[in-house]
Amino acid sequence: MMRSVRSLSNNRPPVADKREAILRAATRVFARNGYFNSKVADIASAAGVADGTVYLYFKSKEEILHSIFDRTVDEAVSEARKQLEEMRDPREKLRRIAHLHLERLGADRDLAVVFQVELRGSTKFMEEFSAAGFASYLGLIRATIEEGQREGVFRSGLNAKVVSKILFGALDEMATNWILSKRRYKLAPMGDQVLDIFLNGVSA
Amino acid sequence: MMRSVRSLSNNRPPVADKREAILRAATRVFARNGYFNSKVADIASAAGVADGTVYLYFKSKEEILHSIFDRTVDEAVSEARKQLEEMRDPREKLRRIAHLHLERLGADRDLAVVFQVELRGSTKFMEEFSAAGFASYLGLIRATIEEGQREGVFRSGLNAKVVSKILFGALDEMATNWILSKRRYKLAPMGDQVLDIFLNGVSA
Amino acid sequence: MMRSVRSLSNNRPPVADKREAILRAATRVFARNGYFNSKVADIASAAGVADGTVYLYFKSKEEILHSIFDRTVDEAVSEARKQLEEMRDPREKLRRIAHLHLERLGADRDLAVVFQVELRGSTKFMEEFSAAGFASYLGLIRATIEEGQREGVFRSGLNAKVVSKILFGALDEMATNWILSKRRYKLAPMGDQVLDIFLNGVSA
Amino acid sequence: MMRSVRSLSNNRPPVADKREAILRAATRVFARNGYFNSKVADIASAAGVADGTVYLYFKSKEEILHSIFDRTVDEAVSEARKQLEEMRDPREKLRRIAHLHLERLGADRDLAVVFQVELRGSTKFMEEFSAAGFASYLGLIRATIEEGQREGVFRSGLNAKVVSKILFGALDEMATNWILSKRRYKLAPMGDQVLDIFLNGVSA
DNA sequence: AATGAATGAGCATTCATTCAT
């Protein structure tokens, strides 16, 4: 009986706890030193575990980087999907996507650095990156644009795939510049200026 | 004797020759293996010089990467400035900038890979990157936009700095996607689609 | 309840069971991967116990190797002693020793690999090896030879100690070659050829 | 001209010198600590070179061990071949082989330890070992025995292959015991006792 | 007794950089 109670309340802590701690520590360490200059030992000590423990949860240093990406994109996509469900206006949907995008990165500078800088540093990763979650994220934008085209809100002559990249690229650049800027400002509001121009540009 | 003949018939300064050869070799090597996985010995052998010779022209491996960037941006900016001089319409100027941007990267895939992928992999570099030539490039776009605003062609309510980043971000994303895509297509024409939306979006 | 039932129906001491299982598993694992490349975790899983359990029966990985040796030599020596008791002719005794020696190794290739290869890889072990059971094994041979000398069957001018090493070395080489050979043949019969020459060589 | 003179007198020193030094140092280090417990850093420092230098001459730690073996066996075989050339009596030839065998190992205890102990510690190596130089060494003994059989000096009923292993095994055991023994004695003279019995055993 | 998660010491190898020639 004790066991079943414990099982319910204490099922993943020992595992999930450490995995989480390592992921969080790695985000911090990668953001500060860069992926290649970060030592696994740094991550371990930042996470409060022994070096070897890292390898109980991740196969390699590279897998840690991948996991940060995967987890974040998965969360972002599913959160966005959920919020978009109850919305109708494609313009509003794009605004929401942009807002969520910048909000999430703006809320965690370390995560933003990893996404905007560290994840870009290898073609190999960029390719997998492109193949996996990134595609589903771009697909979300694209579907909304096509939806708007069907509804006659956006110009139908545009290539939705290219258009979605334009929006993504603009948002991505906002995030990158925000990271590099010394002056601190809020990232999320930049989305409005991007959307203003973008929607104006694509509207029918 | 062979040597003296070669000296006579070969007017290019041997120094510039080798510097150039190393830079070109490094672009190729970085593009294929990634910066961190590229060995200085690989670059040297690809350039046809001894390992140590690399250090007669560059202080370090990192400086080679910087030099690739600097040389290209300097050329790009001065070429753009030259061409823009004889133009009046801000819209046409932006079209020209976009075209030159994508034309240059589209003409040299290795260079494009270095610019879109390898140069992004370190915050440190991104910061210097931002500080140096990149700023002057963004400044070029920004000046053109402000010019358009003064002439009443572009909406005056827009923040020219942000607007220039949006355009850059969109073009940048086109370049990155082009590199990662397996299907081969021409990069430069993508500029038209970007400009269509962008100009539509910012026009008064 | 299950447990008590199992306890009742299972007369073999659980301790000896596991110790045996670990020893057997280790012989297999060492033979296949070599001592240094074998992980304690492999042995544990091959034995069907948890990693930590191994340390309830053995102080260290090295002690497992020693135990394999000790158990086998002890068995071999006592079995040989027992069989020799009822024999008189020193020549027949040596034949029996050789036969038992090769029979035992020939019956268990994994054990043979551990004896002929893995046990040789450390001076430290070789020294203890020499000191312990090995000495008693060589002593058995030597005593038989001295016996033969006293009886006038073997030449009395020979140094029994050296002679016993010669016989052991020849048998040992048969075993090593048998392991390394790709072609499968029976090991035990090789003993006859060794004894033929050996006895011929030492006979008075 | 200078060059050709230098080439003649100074062709390998810088290379051969260091390769030699590393090989010698490795023999010493392996003999004292065992192969698996020897660090490449130990070998390097014992050889008076930097760690990295070791890898300019050897691909890996394992290759160093192989090289020690190869060099020694090659030398031993060619030296033996040379000396046997001018001899006729097969019995004398075997005496010479045994003498050279034990003489060489007896003259360099470290080398002997590597040969008798360290080289035995891995099936993988033992197999290559068997395949390469070792085979040619055994072949030398075997050829001499067959020669003796043709001349009617040795019993023709014996399997020369097995007989050669018996002799090798006996000599090998002398060497191993010599290493393990605390009491210091000369190794080479043991060969006479082995040959006494062996020749007696195989003679027609 | 048994478990297996956690530990952390240990190490072969790489490679940017130097410098004697």
Next chain:
DNA sequence: TATGAATGAATGCTCATTCAT
């Protein structure tokens, strides 16, 4: 200028062993 042999600092990962449960 050019060379390339030599350097040695740097680190991801393994795995024997421990110990709380």
